[in-house]
Amino acid sequence: xxxxxxxxxxxxxxxxxxxxxxxxxxxxxxxxxxxxxxxxxxxxxxxxxxxxxxxxxxxxxxxxxxxx
Numbered sequence: 001x002x003x004x005x006x007x008x009x010x011x012x013x014x015x016x017x018x019x020x021x022x023x024x025x026x027x028x029x030x031x032x033x034x035x036x037x038x039x040x041x042x043x044x045x046x047x048x049x050x051x052x053x054x055x056x057x058x059x060x061x062x063x064x065x066x067x068x
Contacts, residue, residue: 021055
């Protein structure tokens with residue numbers, strides 16, 4: 001019996017969400033400043049850390065949508 005061909009992979013619009021962290025961190029001249037500070041941390045640091053959390057959430061969303 002011949003092997004059945006695999007269905008072609010289609011690109012999902014959910015994958016576009018993965019571009020957001022790249023765009024948010026791609027231009028450091030936009031966020032390389034000290035103000036506004038949050039709990040004593042300069043904007044530069046807490047902005048990048050916020051993207052770590054946000055990127056993890058986006059990865060979870062994209063994974064759950066593509067898995068279904």
